[in-house]
Amino acid sequence: MSAQLRLYNTATREVADFKPLVANKVGIYLCGATVQAAPHIGHIRSGLNFDILRRWLTATGYDVTFIRNVTDIDDKILHKAVHEEIPWWAVAAKYERAFSDAYKALNVLPPTYEPRATGHMTQMVELMQRLIDNGSAYAPGNGDVYLEVRKLKSYLTLSNQKLDDLQSAEDADLTYKKDPRDFALWKAAKPGDPSWPTPWGAGRPGWHLECSAMAHAYLGESFDVHGGGLDLIFPHHENEIAQSQSAGWSFANIWMHNAWVTASGEKMSKSLGNSLQVHEILKKVRGIELRWYLGGAHYRSMLEFSFDALEESSVNFRRIEGFLKRATDLLGATPEGIISAGFTEAMNEDLAVPTALAVISEILKSGNTALAANDLDEVKRAASEIRGALSILGCDPFDPIFATDSSSSAETLDGLISLALEQRQAARARKDFAASDAIRDQLAALGVVIEDTASGTRWSIS
RNA sequence: GGUCGGAUGGCCGAGAGGCGAGGCUCAGGACUGCAAAUCCUGCCACACGGGUUCAAAUCCCGUUCCGACCUCCA
Structure with missing residues (x-):
């Protein structure tokens, strides 16, 4: 039993033997960052949990293709651009960099490919065309494109909900939608917004379309594992499934979701302030220690920070x-x-x-x-x-x-401390413990900790 | 209203019918000139009330409390 990897699948709600679609190969798609703010430890936990999965698969002999996307166009990015008075693409670039820095600090390996939404407009338009052609989606003429969710019988099976049980949004506008639960594949351009041309009018992608398009581009019609945070199950992952399966793709075989980092029992959010941003915490502990902490809890358990x-x-x-x-x-x-x-x-x-x-x-x-x-x-x-x-x-x-920087001063430091330790050893030899302890205390005050062992005295910087 | 989690010793955090996870802290011991490091011992917990069973933290029924999602979310 120990030789067989077993994984929990959100779709079936049970742990089962992992069987790759193609022998010895694994394709993983992880929903990465929407780059509209600096990462907090909850964001990074997701990347970290899946990094551990990836390392384990690799170590056990699989050839892993690991895709982690960057969503670099969405409503929040546009809002942030207005707020920060810089172009939307500058917002995206700035926070993408912040995420990359955080991943690196925590030793989260770069994905095999890291596609950006804005680099895959062609694939998104092609997917929409396919969905309109087969009757799954409709363009009501205002520039929006919607997916008609009632046409897909398997809709909401991942989250085990019934369409009619959903509380419909109070502000649902039925001017163009056939059903309030239909979701936007594409949003018509508003004045001042960035836009890309399509047969149905200029606009930008809705939130979910990019993941279906990119997963298909890099992993094909079906792949092994799709991952993300628990909060993505609905609507994001349901809608990805809806789009992809309506297009005739079988899509992900196993769905894996990491739990949150909580603070005072509640899911982290911006209202908790910026103190739990990765770069803030790294002022207090080393990256390797933060990783040890965040990775130490089971990925499906809430981690109370x-x-x-x-x-x-x-x-x-x-x-x-x-x-x-x-x-x-x-x-x-x-x-x-x-x-x-x-x-x-x-x-x-x-x-x-x-x-x-x-x-x-x-x-x-x-x-x-x-x-x-x-x-x-x-x-x-x-x-x-x-x-x-x-x-x-x-x-x-x-x-x-x-690795801590091993600058040229390291040798000097080593020599200086050795000198002090020799003095201490000499004092100890003549049983002048007052002198030897004084040396130890002075070193300790400088952050140098001493341990006497059978094979001599060791030192380290605390 | 619908869906989904959770409650475990001073603290963190696993487990999911029997034979004490582990860590941190604390107390004692060994070692040591004293420390430090290390090892050993101790601290027998599972929200509450019923039930099933030879046996329940684990399964069933009920209750309380906490949290998440229901088209912004890792």
């Missing part, structure tokens, strides 16, 4: 890091990463990261014990298994992306 919990998680991580550092010193080489059976079993069960962390804790314990006993084989095994696990979680401290 607090700085206390973040700090606690960082303490735990530093312990693991400390072991790897000591093991590396003892072994005289960086351990290679290997994947242990326990870790595999946990990850294969719907990416049970919390269980995987328990596995890491056990390996850590035996590794530390082996370190004390100078059992090199066991130290090497433990360090390798831990490094292997950390690399899947994207938290490998030896990953160059997390």
Whole structure:
């Protein structure tokens, strides 16, 4: 059972064996950012959770094509452009950059392809043409194009809702829509708005069209996994399904949704302020620690954010890091990463990261014990298994992306501290503990922490 | 109104019929000149009320509270 990856599918509401459509290959489409504001930790959690999925699939031998789009044209971006008094495309570029920086800081791998909505207008127009031609969509003549949802019997099966149970929007305008629940594939241009030409008039895409068009462009009519946050199930993913299946494409095989980061029990939103933006939190903890925290909860569980919990998680991580550092010193080489059976079993069960962390804790314990006993084989095994696990979680401290800058002053620093440690050692040798402790305290005041071990004194910067 | 989650020890956070997840904190012990690091021991929890069962945190019924979505959302 441990050899078979099982994943939860929102569409069936159960965990089932993962069977790729094509042997040894996986196509994943993740709804990425609508680039209208700087990312908060909830946005980044989504990218992170799917990054772990992708790394796990890759590590277990799949050839993964991972698409994460950028939606760079939508209502909010236009509003923001007015507010910030810069062009809409400058808004999109600015926040796309902010997202890229955040992904990089948290070691979220770049997707195989990262398509932008504005780069796929042709594909969107083609899709609409197809939908109009087969009677699924209609253009009422005002420049809008709508999808007629009643024509698709499978509409709302992902969210398990009934069309007639939906509360219809109070401001639904039936001037052009046949049904208030029909949604806009395309919106007619308003004066001053950016627009692209179509056979039905100039305009811009509605929110959902771009994902169907881009998923089709890069992954074809059917693909393995479509992901996103829980809040995208309805309407975004339902509408993607509606468009794509109306076009005759079978679309995604498995739907995966990550849960939110909450604050005080509530879903994060802009009303909670900017303090939980990724770049703000990175002023307090390292990227690798933020990642360890955000990735540590199961992807389908809400993660209640607090700085206390973040700090606690960082303490735990530093312990693991400390072991790897000591093991590396003892072994005289960086351990290679290997994947242990326990870790595999946990990850294969719907990416049970919390269980995987328990596995890491056990390996850590035996590794530390082996370190004390100078059992090199066991130290090497433990360090390798831990490094292997950390690399899947994207938290490998030896990953160059997390490397602290090793400037030329590092050697000088090392020399200076060694000098102080030699003085301390001399004091200890003559049992002048007042002097030796004074040196230790002074170093501690500078942030240099000392540990006396059987093989000498180690130091690190806290 | 419809749909979907959740409530677990001081705190975080898994599990989903039996044999104490794990982490953090705290207390004690080992090691140490003292620290630090590490290891060991301790802290036997599952919102409430019924029920099923040899056995329920887990299944069933009911209740309370919290949250999410219903065309802006990761």
